[in-house]
Structures are given as C-alpha cells and as structure tokens.
Amino acid sequence: MTKYEMIEVEDVGSVKVAKLNRPQAANAINTQLGCELLDVFADLAVPRDTRCVILSAAGERHFCAGGDLKERNGMTDDQYLKQHAVYERMVRAIVECPIPVIAAVNGIAYAGGTELVLACDFAYAVPHARFALTETSLGIMPGCGGTQNLPRAIGMRRAKELILSATPFSAEEALQWGMLNKIVSGSVMDEAMATATKIASNGPLAITQAKRAMNFGAQMDLRSAMEFEIDAYNRLATSNDRKEGIAAFNENRAPQWTGN
Structure with a gap:
C-alpha cells in the first residue's frame, strides 16, 4: 500500500x-x-x-x-x-x-x-x-x-x-x-x-451498476433513465454473481461474491 x-x-x-x-x-x-x-x-x-x-x-x-x-x-x-x-x-x-x-x-x-x-x-x-x-x-x-x-x-x-x-x-x-x-x-x-x-457484503457488480444507474439516470428524462437502468440491469443478468446470489439464497448461506 x-x-x-x-x-x-x-x-x-x-x-x-x-x-x-x-x-x-x-x-x-x-x-x-x-x-x-x-x-x-x-x-x-x-x-x-x-x-x-x-x-x-x-x-x-x-x-x-x-x-x-x-x-x-x-x-x-x-x-x-x-x-x-x-x-x-x-x-x-x-x-x-x-x-x-x-x-x-x-x-x-x-x-x-x-x-x-x-x-x-x-x-x-x-x-x-x-x-x-x-x-x-x-x-x-x-x-x-x-x-x-x-x-x-x-x-x-x-x-x-x-x-x-x-x-x-x-x-x-x-x-x-x-x-x-x-x-x-x-x-x-x-x-x-x-x-x-x-x-x-452485497454483490460488488450490483453495487457498481446501481450507483452508475442512479448517477447517470438523475441527469436524464425519466424514460431515458429507465432504459439506462435496464441496460445496467442486463449487464448483471449473465454474471456469476447473479447465479451465486440465487444459489446462496436457496441454500440458506452467505453468498461468495467473485465480482464476475
């Protein structure tokens, strides 16, 4: 450091x-x-x-x-x-x-x-x-x-x-x-x-995309902002973290995020 x-x-x-x-x-x-x-x-x-x-x-x-x-x-x-x-x-x-x-x-x-x-x-x-x-x-x-x-x-x-x-x-x-x-x-x-x-403790990719959607969306009209939100959401849909989050919930354990 x-x-x-x-x-x-x-x-x-x-x-x-x-x-x-x-x-x-x-x-x-x-x-x-x-x-x-x-x-x-x-x-x-x-x-x-x-x-x-x-x-x-x-x-x-x-x-x-x-x-x-x-x-x-x-x-x-x-x-x-x-x-x-x-x-x-x-x-x-x-x-x-x-x-x-x-x-x-x-x-x-x-x-x-x-x-x-x-x-x-x-x-x-x-x-x-x-x-x-x-x-x-x-x-x-x-x-x-x-x-x-x-x-x-x-x-x-x-x-x-x-x-x-x-x-x-x-x-x-x-x-x-x-x-x-x-x-x-x-x-x-x-x-x-x-x-x-x-x-x-939450999904790092999800945190980054949620912050990004709020920051950029605040500068747009509502329709454009909602489309931007979906674009950010879809970037998470194929991630390993999304699959891990669902698996951890169903297995009643803490998720192990990889940021991928």
Whole structure:
C-alpha cells in the first residue's frame, strides 16, 4: 500500500478508510494533500478488492477547512491555477469513483471541505459539524463542484442563498435540507463503518451498476433513465454473481461474491 504523509489510509476488510491528516492546519487542503487524495481515488477507478470507501479526517474539531489559504498567499496566477487544477481532478475522482463513498464528517467543513462532503455519495456527521461555502466572501466562488452539487442536494433556491451570502449552516440544518443522511451522537466512524460493511457484503457488480444507474439516470428524462437502468440491469443478468446470489439464497448461506 502506498504511504502518504497527509492522509491516513487503512483497509478494514473490503472497506477503505481515508482520513485527512493535517489537524494542526484544520485539515486544510494544500497541494500535497490534494495530490495524495487524487492518488487514493484514482487508484479506485478500476474496482478490485475495495467495495466501499469512507472519507473522514483526523481530530475532533475539523473535517476540512477548505483550501490552505496560507499556502496560496503570494502565489502567482499561474501557480494558483495549476494548484486548482489538482483540486478539480481530485474532486472528479471522488465523484466518479465507481464504488460507494461515505463521508464521515467529524467536525467543521467549510468551503472545499463542504465540497468534499458533497462529492461523496452520502454523509453522516457529528452534531457539532458546521458547513459553509464561503468563497464569495473571499472574492472567488466554489470551484470544486459546490455550485452544482449543493443545489442537487438541497434545492436551487436555498443553495443560491447559502452560496451568494457565504452563510454557514449547522448539521441539523444540513440534515433537514437533505445534505446529510444522519447526525450521529456517538462515533461517526463506527456508524459509517457499519453502513460500509453492509454495502461491502452485497454483490460488488450490483453495487457498481446501481450507483452508475442512479448517477447517470438523475441527469436524464425519466424514460431515458429507465432504459439506462435496464441496460445496467442486463449487464448483471449473465454474471456469476447473479447465479451465486440465487444459489446462496436457496441454500440458506452467505453468498461468495467473485465480482464476475
């Protein structure tokens, strides 16, 4: 396994846990952390043994404060744009990951931190988590999917209010509006791991195709989306995993998935 300096990566069975590890800097994303996170998710572009990913962070106060503004201080325009290109690729790698990605939000997630949460398939958070897309207060705008993913999660009118005013919002509000799936009073990592383990126990081909059908279908009209769903379904019809699932059910045993 590749060793990283700014991310802790651990495989727990079929679940990969990736934790941002710059607690002394509020887990802000500098160029190196961006490159490392890109590498982690680029490696998952072709699924192998990993069946689910949990994205979290070290410490108990901050999930991610966004881009590291101290590193950006004094950058030339060219350096700034090259750095942001890394961040763009990083977020796309998360969004396009073929296996499910769960955000376990352990604290404050501002700017790029909120965008990281939005890039995941769904998210759990601790009660004291807070979110914000603060970029307009710095003379820029969200540039890692925030203007696209937030409206899709909570609705266009509310997203416009939050992005244009750069107003923070609470975990309770994020849950109420549909950005979070659950607020966890205990260990958010334990909760995320319990769900990830359930996902990992299901057919890996089925999980990949179901995620693909939902992601692409959401961008289509209903008729086209249903046709796309059937295409994804038919890819599973001749798989060994489909036959194994039926056999395991009838033999009252746990299925042994091969991913074929």
